Amino acid sequence: MSRLSRALLLLLACWLCAAETAPPPPPHLTARADFQQKLGAALPMAATFTDASGKTASLQQWMDGRPTLLMLGYFRCPNLCDVAEQGLAHAIAQSRLRPGSDVSVLFVSIDPRDTPAAAASKQRMIANMQGDADAAAWHVLVGGKASIDALAGAIGYHYFYDARLDQYAHPAGLVIATADGRVNQYLMGVNYVPQSLRLAVVAASHHTLGSMVDQLVLLCCGYDPATGRYTVTITRIMQGLGIGFVVLLLGMFMLLRRHPGASP
Incomplete structure (x- = not known):
């Protein structure tokens, strides 16, 4: 038997061994680890969490009266969390x-x-990923099971602990909440378009944030809960054009009233 044949047989044996010993995925994985969107749901603002410095406060205090970007995961996660954190920091x-x-x-x-x-170690790691994301101003929080379950249940975040692997199976995504603690939007996955993230925060602020350009873009774009993205909507464009046409006619009417002899 040639050296190449022996190497191929060895690789095949290793693959068969791994296939026999690797644990099968948990039953109903996709149903047990997913996001059920609950737009408009109230967050458990009285639930308490502790930050990297050891300070314990309510969710309401951590949100501090601002629209909030909320991400759930865990610090030892070997799969999604680091990628999602990097995606959020970049956005x-x-x-x-x-x-x-x-x-x-x-x-x-x-x-x-x-x-x-x-939590402090995780915050330093996020800061090293993207220094200009100002990770020092983020709140990286831990909490008891009751607080975690209350928050996860409110936003429709379904996860479970797999004791065989000592890991959590969980979905990936971002929740945007209003300052008063309501779920306003979801952005799914681990990569977030910066403009979509900005528009989501502007919308959650009830338009108290953002430039005139942001407001105009929101007029022409609609949030699609199925994809967690903003898309251009022809209806809104037509509404905007209609409003602009009415404003133009009113302006011409006022001009003619002030200057009756002027031609249009």
């Missing part, structure tokens, strides 16, 4: 949003075993 940096001023940013661990020290 915040590119969106020109200022954490702690325009918006509150909360990353809440779903693992009640996580500690403030682990």
